[in-house]
Amino acid sequence: MAFGMKQTRWLYVSLSILSLCLAFTFTPVKASPPVTTPVLSASQPSNGLEQGRNLYQSGRFAEAVTAWQSAAQQYQNQGDRINEALSLSYLSLAQQELNQWEPAQQSIEQSIKTLQTAKPSGDAIIWAQILNTQANLQLRTGKAETAIATWQQAQKYYEQAGDNTGSLGSQINQAQALQSLGFYRRSRQQLEQLTQKMAAMPDSEVKVSGLRSLGLALHAIGDGKSQQVLKQSLATANTIQAKAQLSSILSSLGKNASDLQNPEVALNYFEDAEKAATNPNELLQACLARFKLLVDYDKLEYAIALAPQLQQQLGELQPSHNSLYAAINFAATINKLAKPNQVLPSKDLAQLMAATVKSAQQIQDAPAEAHALYQWAQLYSRNSQFREAKELADKSLNIARQIQADDIIAQSAWQVGKLYKQQGNKTQAISAYTEAVKALKSLRGDLVAVNPDVQFSFKESVEPVYREMVGLLLDEQPSQTELMQARELIESLQVAELDNFFREACLDKAQQIDKVDTTATVIYPIILPDRLATIISQSGKPLRYYVTRKSQAEIEQTLGNLLVAINPVSDSKDREKFTQQIYDWLIRPAEEDGAFKDTKTLVFVLDGKLRNIPMAALYDGKQYLIEKYAVALSPGLQLMAAHSFQQNKINAIVAGISESRSGFAALPAVESEVKKISQSVPSNLLLNQQFTSKALGDRVKSGNADIVHLATHGQFSSRLEDTYLLTWDGQVNVKELSELLKNRSGDSSKAIELLVLSACDTATGDDRAVLGLAGLAVKSGARSTIATLWPVKDKAAEILMTLFYEQLRQPKITKAEALRQAQINLIRQTDFRDPFFWSAFVLVGNWI
Structure with a gap:
């Protein structure tokens, strides 16, 4: 026995x-x-x-x-x-x-x-x-x-x-x-x-399985160690010949490589996973992952050859949890294409979804049934069969409501809203969009945990819901109620983007800081497909609304041109032309209206590619914007803590790396910068070898610093894994950095007042890279962050930062005004008057 x-x-x-x-x-x-x-x-x-x-x-x-x-x-x-x-x-x-x-x-x-x-x-x-x-x-x-x-x-x-x-x-x-x-x-x-x-x-199948699961879990929370752990799992499996686990590990590595934008590496892993498969389900999953990769990277000739094979495999599987989702994902991948008929005839895909719905009913899998109905409706909508699409989308939404599945409610309600909009029924469309947004808000940080293989990507399935609803609300002449709804939606989209960036719900503050500073005007520019909409918000006054009728493509082309022209080697006439053009879109209509009469600070809640543009450098033909107003950026006012700065109690941690380190170039002026700042304000100084992540964490935890000033290489990116800061002992990921800076037993009354990153860069060509900056600004718990949009000559940074701290010590001056005065000084008193040198510095967060 x-x-x-x-x-x-x-x-x-x-x-x-x-x-x-x-x-x-x-x-x-x-x-x-x-x-x-x-x-x-x-x-x-x-x-x-x-x-x-x-x-x-x-x-x-x-x-x-x-x-x-x-x-x-x-x-x-x-x-x-x-x-x-x-x-x-x-x-x-x-x-x-x-x-x-x-x-x-x-x-x-x-x-x-x-x-x-x-x-x-x-x-x-x-x-x-x-x-x-x-x-x-x-x-x-x-x-x-x-x-x-x-x-x-x-x-x-x-x-x-x-x-x-x-x-x-x-x-x-x-x-x-x-x-x-x-x-x-x-x-x-x-x-x-x-x-x-x-x-x-010791090596065993236990270790193989544990490492694979751990690698996947780390991947889900955005930890860069996931690939390393998965590779360790694979090496162990090969050592002990754990053949039954090879295919699933290889598939996991392939998905990780795909997320890291290494398609060739991912393709090799998926092909190896197919060869190693020991059962039909593993074979199907690896084949499906390869198909999705080929579609995502526009290798349609290979995807077309693979589609009939997948269709056959799907038809041979018994109805189960996995086979249903495999069929749903196959349909979702094809539905993303501009011309899905190229890959598989619509009637074949419709038959597959009809069979999937029937199988889901047979095994009583309501979520799978709702997902399949949604994909089926997508297919009909693409073929302009709007009545059939609406019927299927309604069915999907009703099932999702019954089982209270917010992820499915979000996508199905969005689909219903789009169909109402297509019919010209604005009221019903807004009602459906409202239900979709409500579901997305309830998901918040769970968006990362919602199965990515049912295509619940932020860019494709979250952001458009908010944007399309804003577009509906701002059609024709919006009322104050519609303007307030649109403003709240843009704020919510900012929160959702940051949650998505950090892969967790991390933003729980809810204070309207504009009510604290009545001399500030908040500007919400919103890029819509056919126009640039701008909402102007001032404490205690009705919202104002201005619209520029330009296509999104034309707006983004101008923004791109400005980013090229900002470089000092470019023609200054081009730079003036583009900075004036954007000034005319965002500032001049409200200025001519007298909207900024009592305004001292302009706070921008920027959208899309506007985030990479230095607002301070906008030009009215005679003056830069910074010469008229202090300028701040915010990822949404509800995220900012309402708290004023006590200049007479400044205490700083100042750290920097001036020497060449980890393949990064030396920053010779950093040593002078951090020494001057530490002389200007009471400071703990960490220079070169002293500036390790542990030393920084220890200083933050044990001290009572109001300011943390870090002069070192770093990069902001729209990818969590590519957003980091350089310390002497290596790169510190933005999540690790935010936890280091927050290391005060979670006591919000001890939050850092100001985080300064004076030598960082945004990832070249990354339109959403400033998310990394905004994310760090909010997640670190610092009430304000100053950073640069591009690498600035370290001598210019040294002068500007020294001037900034001198100004900050003046009584009753805001952080935004201190930065403004330092920037004006560079324009008027130094050789660094070109916007390239001073407009890169931006203040994110609480400006007072």
């Missing part, structure tokens, strides 16, 4: 790992799926358990259910309670794959009840494994908190049994469940501790 139990333990473990490998890519659950201990190869007795295992392994889940039901009945008749309990646990696992949630719940409850009546009652390892299945079910049915508690129980049993690997798997599961609840930081800390434990483990 003891030997038989050992065999069944390995069988259980093997099935759990199979579940992981099969379910990970296409599961709609808002969390990474669970990790469990894998099989260490053991021959199984020829019985219902083995039969079920073979069926499960080949993706035939319905037949596996039948086999395990039979095995459970057989063991019950024999009075073998432990094997009966295990059979019921496997049965629950297969039912979960078929989205049979109620039967799966009944099976696991019966498994636990059976094990409780067993004599002996089953040892710790059996309990641990059955609780693992229960927690898996709890997580997949949206009960993440309960799942964490169950995995904690399972962990105790694993530890009681001396099974360290099982304990480790349970802890990884807990960390992943934490993500589904939005606790990304806690999850990351737990996962990093687990990485260290796994480093000391």
Whole structure:
């Protein structure tokens, strides 16, 4: 009996790992799926358990259910309670794959009840494994908190049994469940501790699986170590010849490489994953990932050749959780194309979605049914079959409402809104768009956890919803109510973009700072397809609205021309022409209206490519904007803490790297800059070797600095992984930097007043790179941030920064005004009068 139990333990473990490998890519659950201990190869007795295992392994889940039901009945008749309990646990696992949630719940409850009546009652390892299945079910049915508690129980049993690997798997599961609840930081800390434990483990399938799951979890939270961990998982799998796991690891590496914009590397991984596949589902997933990559990178001739093969594979799979989502993703990838008929005839795709809807109904998978209806409606809409599209979109939306699936409500309500708009029904369109935006807001940080394989990308599925609704509200002559709605939407879009950038909901402040400073005017320029809309907001006054009738392409062309012309080697007449053009769009209409009569500071909430433009350098034909007003940028006023600066209590941490380091050029003037600043204000100075990430963190934590001034290389990008700062000991990712700066026990009253980054750069050619700057500005907890939009000559930076701190010490001066005075000094008193040298410096956040 003891030997038989050992065999069944390995069988259980093997099935759990199979579940992981099969379910990970296409599961709609808002969390990474669970990790469990894998099989260490053991021959199984020829019985219902083995039969079920073979069926499960080949993706035939319905037949596996039948086999395990039979095995459970057989063991019950024999009075073998432990094997009966295990059979019921496997049965629950297969039912979960078929989205049979109620039967799966009944099976696991019966498994636990059976094990409780067993004599002996089953040892710790059996309990641990059955609780693992229960927690898996709890997580997949949206009960993440309960799942964490169950995995904690399972962990105790694993530890009681001396099974360290099982304990480790349970802890990884807990960390992943934490993500589904939005606790990304806690999850990351737990996962990093687990990485260290796994480093000391001998090579085994446990380690392979754990590393792969950890790599995927790190990828989900934007941690750059994910690729390294996945490669370690692959190397370990190859060393011990864990063939059953190779395909899923290779697919994971391919998706990671694709996200890192390495398509050739990704393609090689996907091709290798196809060759390594040990079951039809793995083969399909790798093939589908390759197809999506080819479409995304416009290699249609190869995608066209692959489409019929995928269509055939999809038709051969039994209806299951994975096969449904594979079909949905196939349709979603094709629907993104300008000419989908090139890849697959519309009638074939429509038939596939009709079959997918039918299969989803058959296995009672309501989310999959709603997703399939949405893709089917997309197809009809593309073919101008608007009545049929509307009918399907309504069905999708109704199902999504019934199951309270915000991710599906967002996309289906958006689709319904677009169809109403196409019919000219503005009122109904706005109502549908409002429902879509409400759903997106409720998702917030969960957007990262919503399955990316159902095409829920920010750029394609979130941003357009906000923009299209703003366009609807601002049609013709908008009312004050519509203007307020549009302003709130633009603010919400800024929040959503930053949440998406950090892959978590991190912005919870809600103070309207414009009510604190009545001398400020807030300008919201919004780039729409056919116009540039500008909303002007002043405390206690009605909103003003101005519109410039220009196409988006023409607006963006002018912005691009200005960025080229800002370089000192360009023709100054071109620069004046373009800066004046943008001045005429954004400033002159309101100025001529007398809107800025009592204004001291202009605060811009910038949109799209406008973010890369230095507002201070806009030119009215005689003067730069900075010569007339102080200028600040904001990622949205609701994000800014309303708090004024106490100049008489300035205390700073000043750090810099002047020497060449990590392949970056030397910044000779940095040493002079940081020394002058540290003489100007009471400071802790960290120069070159002293400026490590640990030293900075220690100073922030132990000190009471109001200002943190960092003069070093860095880059802002729209990609989290490419936004960093250079310290002596290497690059510090923006997330790590924000956590270092926030390291004051979360006490907001001790927040840093001002963060200055005087030698950083925005990623060349990255239209959304300033997101990195705005993200750091908000996430660091600093009330204000000063940084540069492009690399500035370090001598100019030294002069400007020294002048800025001298001004900041003046009584009753705002941060924006101190920066303005320093910039005016460069224009009028130095050789650095060209806008290139002074307009790169921008103040983001609280300007007072």
